[in-house]
Amino acid sequence: MPFFSTADGTRLAYEDYGTGSPIVFVAGWSLSADMWEYxxxxxxxxxxxxxLLDRRGHARSERPSTGYDLDTLSADIAALLEHLDLREVTLVAHSFGGVESAHYLGAYGTERVSRAVFLAACLPSMRRSEANPDGLPQEAIDATMASLRADRTRWLYxxxxxxxxxxxxxxxxPAMIEDTIRQCMNTAPxxxxxxQQVNLNAAHxxxxxxxxxxxxxxxxxxDASAPVHLTGRRTAAVIPNCVYREYPRAGHGLYVTHADAVNADILNFIRTGGTAKG
Structure with missing residues (x-):
């Protein structure tokens, strides 16, 4: 498995398959490159x-004691794209990976990225605010964090x-659920x-x-992890040049349960230059 070094010297693992136009997959919270098996x-x-990237603290990448802020995480994405000199990239980002990717695009622009796919992304924000009056109140965020801190295994199960x-x-x-939890438990506590604290409080x-x-x-x-009325629908309303697809029976793990539809929609989006509406 290849590695590259970030600005602060952290060695991050990535996987690189195939040729042609590049797609960079950014995993969800506590998940690794293995999530993209489908x-x-x-x-x-x-x-x-x-x-496919294993972010810092995850899977095969190093576990530094710092760098879990959005500025550093987006710099890690930038370092990967620069290391491989990737251009005309399609970013495909799940859950918290969407938060990272949005911050990357806001900080570094779109010189290397030609289109983006936000898959069950926790965007534009989860917490209650003037822009998101139906968002999670502080007491709900505090309760979630307390439960995660108290027993991460129970929280995941x-x-x-x-x-x-x-x-x-x-x-x-059942093995798929177990494997997803195993990936999460392989992340530095x-x-x-x-x-998760960043995820629940970021606003984009x-x-x-x-x-x-x-x-x-x-x-x-x-989606129980990123309720669609707080995230997907609001994201589609905010982004000027956006194609929106909503799957009525899908949860947060739609990359597994709805893999065929997700893959087809992404392929169609890439092939049409991101302009297909139907």
């Missing part, structure tokens, strides 16, 4: 170069079924806590409103 073969077979919206008939093998309405590239927003109507 996307990677399809996109490589379709002729794309697929680059309690949310396993809802993550894939199995109550709506989505068939997911302090990294998981710090990133301004950054998204300024995006000058095509964006595809894919979200599940049954």
């Amino acid at each position: 996307q990677l073969p399809r996109f490589v077979d379709e002729g794309y170069r697929c680059v 309690n949310g396993g079924q809802a993550y894939f919206a199995t109550q709506l008939g989505n068939t997911v093998m 302090m990294a998981a806590i710090w990133l 309405e301004d950054d998204l409103a300024k995006l000058d590239i095509p964006v595809l927003v894919l979200h599940g109507a049954a």
Whole structure:
């Protein structure tokens, strides 16, 4: 597995498959490059170069004691793109990866990125504010963080079924739920806590409103982790050049339960230059 060094000297792991136009996959909170198992073969077979990052504190990357703020995390994405000299990139980002990617685009612009896909992203914001009056109140954020700190394993197991919206008939093998939890538990505990705190408090309405590239927003109507009325629908309303797809029976783990539809929508978006509305 190849590695590269970031500005603060942290060694991060990545995977690089295929040739052609590059797609950079940015994983969700506490997940690793392994989460993209249902996307990677399809996109490589379709002729794309697929680059997958293990963020700092996750999986095979180093676990520094600092750098879990959005400025550093977006700088890590920039360092990867520069290390491989990637251009005309399609960013595909899930959950907290969308928060990182939005911050990257706001800080570094779109010189290297030609389009973005926000998949169940926790954007534009989760917390209650003037811009998001229906968002999570501070007491709800505090309760979530207290529960995560008290017993991360229990917190993850309690949310396993809802993550894939199995109550709506989505068939997911128990082994898949176990593997998702295993990935999360392989993340440095302090990294998981710090990133969830960032995730629940970040706000990107301004950054998204300024995006000058095509964006595809894919979200599940049954998403318990990033409720669609707080995230996906608001993101689509904020971004000027946006294509929006909502899957009625999908949860946060739609990259598994709705992989065929997600992959097809992303491929269509890339092939049409990000302009397809139908």
